Amino acid sequence: MSSETRSIEEMLDMAQKLLEGARLPKSSEYPHLDLYMDQVTTYLEQQLGGLSRHPGDDKILTKTMINNYAKAGLLNPPVRKKYSADHLLQLVFIYMMKNFLTINDVQKILDPVKEVCFTEEQRTGRAPKKGGGRYLCQETIS
Numbered sequence: 001m002s003s004e005t006r007s008i009e010e011m012l013d014m015a016q017k018l019l020e021g022a023r024l025p026k027s028s029e030y031p032h033l034d035l036y037m038d039q040v041t042t043y044l045e046q047q048l049g050g051l052s053r054h055p056g057d058d059k060i061l062t063k064t065m066i067n068n069y070a071k072a073g074l075l076n077p078p079v080r081k082k083y084s085a086d087h088l089l090q091l092v093f094i095y096m097m098k099n100f101l102t103i104n105d106v107q108k109i110l111d112p113v114k115e116v117c118f119t120e121e122q123r124t125g126r127a128p129k130k131g132g133g134r135y136l137c138q139e140t141i142s
Contacts, residue, residue, distance in 0.1 A: 008109060024048075024092060027085070034082035037063050043088065048095060061095055069094060070125075074107050076118060077125030086118070 025047050048060045069075035075090050097106045114123055
C-alpha cells in the first residue's frame with residue numbers, strides 16, 4: 001500500500017504499535033524553561049537515545065533536521081530562538097513517526113493537531129501575548 005492511500009487511522013495504528021513498550025518522557029517531565037537549539041538536541045539525545053536503531057552511532061535529531069522541520073511547517077518555529085516543551089513534544093512525535101512514515105504523512109497527522117493545540121501566534125513563532133504563555137497541548141496531554 002502506498003503512503004498516499006494510507007488512511008490516518010492506519011498511520012495512527014502503526015504509530016501505536018511502534019510506541020508500545022517505548023519509554024517516552026511524560027509531558028510533566030519536559031523542561032519548564034524554553035531551551036536553545038544545543039540544549040534541545042542534548043535533551044532529546046538523552047531522552048530518545050535508547051530508541052535509536054544504532055545507539056551511539058546516529059544522532060537522534062540534528063540542528064539541521066530541526067531547522068528544516070520548522071522551515072517546512074512540520075514544527076512550530078521557535079520563539080526568539082527558544083524551544084518550549086511543546087516544541088520538544090512535537091519533535092518526539094516527528095522522530096517516532098518518521099521511522100515508518102514519510103515526512104508528508106507525518107505532516108498530515110500533525111497539521112490537525114497543531115490547529116487544535118496551538119494559537120496562530122504559536123504556529124507562526126511570534127511570542128505569546130502577555131499572560132498567554134502557556135501552550136494548549138501541555139494542558140490537553142498532561
